[in-house]
Amino acid sequence: GAGVSQTPSNKVTEKGKYVELRCDPISGHTALYWYRQSLGQGPEFLIYFQGTGAADDSGLPNDRFFAVRPEGSVSTLKIQRTERGDSAVYLCASSLTPSGSGTDTQYFGPGTRLTVL
């Protein structure tokens, strides 16, 4: 079946601009995660959705970052007033059930490479 998809695959923007990154999780997956992967590093957690609500946004670096999931499926990560330091690959992952146990597998999308000039 279809995996996690993310659009666009690449996004180039100028410093100070606003960007939106989209994630389409696997159908039926209720849990959705956003991670950020900087060059030469492993992915770092940003935010977690259980259904429509952001259950944990402790990884968001500052208030320029915001994410929504209005219907409990597609999610959009929004970055205001982009800075050069925001340049990274933004990864989305989904898992089937509420991950109360921590044993659910997270399935990752291919990511969006964001470049801020």
Next chain:
Amino acid sequence: AQSVTQPDIHITVSEGASLELRCNYSYGATPYLFWYVQSPGQGLQLLLKYFSGDTLVQGIKGFEAEFKRSQSSFNLRKPSVHWSDAAEYFCAVVDLSGSARQLTFGSGTQLTVLP
């Protein structure tokens, strides 16, 4: 807080040789451990996972990993590497301290396979 260390940034092996990628974790309780592989332009793919039970875990593509509590390690192994195994490999642990159960990743090991 939990953490994961992958001591080797880059490893080069010849095709057909055996492989071991190191992973050390820092976590107070029994960790939930994962190995993912990332190829260029592709998302992270799960190779294997450990939650409990048998400390030797079998995964996809001929990979296995062994959990050693005494050494706080979860090293990934493959007896004979194929050229298609060239990729970046990430070890991760689940953060059980909050509700998100997010993954905490190591910084990765880049694997190069020589013909």
